[in-house]
Amino acid sequence: MAIPDRADERRGIERELKRGSLELIVLHLLAPGEAYGYEIVTKLTERTNGALEVTDGTLYPVLYRLERAGSVTVRWETPERGVPRKYYRLTAAGREELRQLEAEWTTFTQAMAKLLRQDRETK
Amino acid sequence: MMTADEYIAIVIDRMPVDTPMRRQIADELRAHIDERTRQGHALADVLQQLGDPEKLAESYVAAIPLDVVSFGTRAAAKIIDAMLAIVPVAILCSVLAPKDIALPALVVGMGLLACPLFMFYTIIAESRTSQTFGKRLMGTRVVREEGTRITIGQAIVRQLPWLLQIFWIDAFFALFTERHQRAFELLSKTRVVSVSTQEAVS
Numbered sequence: 001m002a003i004p005d006r007a008d009e010r011r012g013i014e015r016e017l018k019r020g021s022l023e024l025i026v027l028h029l030l031a032p033g034e035a036y037g038y039e040i041v042t043k044l045t046e047r048t049n050g051a052l053e054v055t056d057g058t059l060y061p062v063l064y065r066l067e068r069a070g071s072v073t074v075r076w077e078t079p080e081r082g083v084p085r086k087y088y089r090l091t092a093a094g095r096e097e098l099r100q101l102e103a104e105w106t107t108f109t110q111a112m113a114k115l116l117r118q119d120r121e122t123k
Numbered sequence: 124m125m126t127a128d129e130y131i132a133i134v135i136d137r138m139p140v141d142t143p144m145r146r147q148i149a150d151e152l153r154a155h156i157d158e159r160t161r162q163g164h165a166l167a168d169v170l171q172q173l174g175d176p177e178k179l180a181e182s183y184v185a186a187i188p189l190d191v192v193s194f195g196t197r198a199a200a201k202i203i204d205a206m207l208a209i210v211p212v213a214i215l216c217s218v219l220a221p222k223d224i225a226l227p228a229l230v231v232g233m234g235l236l237a238c239p240l241f242m243f244y245t246i247i248a249e250s251r252t253s254q255t256f257g258k259r260l261m262g263t264r265v266v267r268e269e270g271t272r273i274t275i276g277q278a279i280v281r282q283l284p285w286l287l288q289i290f291w292i293d294a295f296f297a298l299f300t301e302r303h304q305r306a307f308e309l310l311s312k313t314r315v316v317s318v319s320t321q322e323a324v325s
Contacts, residue, residue: 036154037151037154037155038154038155038158038159041155055172055173055174056155056159056169056172056173056174057172057173057174057178057179057182058174058182060148060151060152060155060173060179060182060183061179061182061183061185061186064144064148064183064186065185065186067144068143068186068187069186076150082157082158082161083150083153083154083157083158084150084154085154086147086150086151086154
């Protein structure tokens with residue numbers, strides 16, 4: 001069996017972390033009100049100065065998943081000029097999902113921070 | 124270079140035809156590409172941001188659960204399909220075969236006619252619509268292990284056990300493998316999954 005490359009392994013961890021947090025990110029960005037796909041993509045880049053670099057191709061399937069799960073409702077609107085836009089809005093279930101994911105995320109990061117701090121102190 | 128329409132066509136083509144909101148996905152991607160290019164981004168960069176169309180299709184269909192189908196349901200679907208091939212051949216033979224033909228010869232003859240018909244039909248139906256008639260009736264469909272539509276090549280590999288006369292051994296595997304896959308399904312990286320009720324609605 002091939003031994004996985006260290007850099008590969010790290011990228012793998014990063015990918016897993018991102019996958020776990022993507023839904024939370026999208027739900028959070030939709031919390032203030034409805035938005036369309038392109039808006040969410042650009043908002044994410046702006047807010048994080050590109051640190052949370054999520055490609056466009058990763059975001060749309062997440063929106064699709066959320067729609068299928070009933071966390072968001074959608075509405076199509078055609079602006080006077082240009083192509084129709086698909087607007088997403090959180091449902092009550094979506095807000096509940098956001099609240100839970102947020103709580104889980106906070107618990108996890110606090111526990112991690114605590115653990116890492118402890119290990120530094122005992123060194 | 125790939126155009127936006129070509130890119131979207133690949134993404135949509137890789138999704139099983141019964142994927143919910145297939146048209147809407149295409150419209151949204153078109154709107155996205157349109158918006159990005161109007162903001163001054165080069166089309167090549169926009170498509171690169173969206174990634175490999177095959178992978179994008181996989182990410183979309185990952186939202187659709189792939190539920191394992193019981194051996195009994197699969198067998199029932201197969202029997203229905205087999206009947207579909209055998210009945211017309213039997214009728215044809217009863218009309219055309221000479222009256223004095225020996226029974227074993229008749230059975231072998233029918234098998235030689237029905238088997239290719241059955242294989243050909245299954246390959247075409249599974250690669251185009253993910254379902255044969257029997258699968259449709261039993262509420263099952265065939266997909267790649269990633270959930271996307273199977274290719275014609277995969278559809279052919281799935282039917283090889285008939286050609287090689289090892290169908291029973293191959294089917295036997297489905298009793299014991301984790302996802303009830305036949306040996307040639309493991310080989311072709313395809314699966315038979317149930318059509319979820321949620322999907323039937325949308």
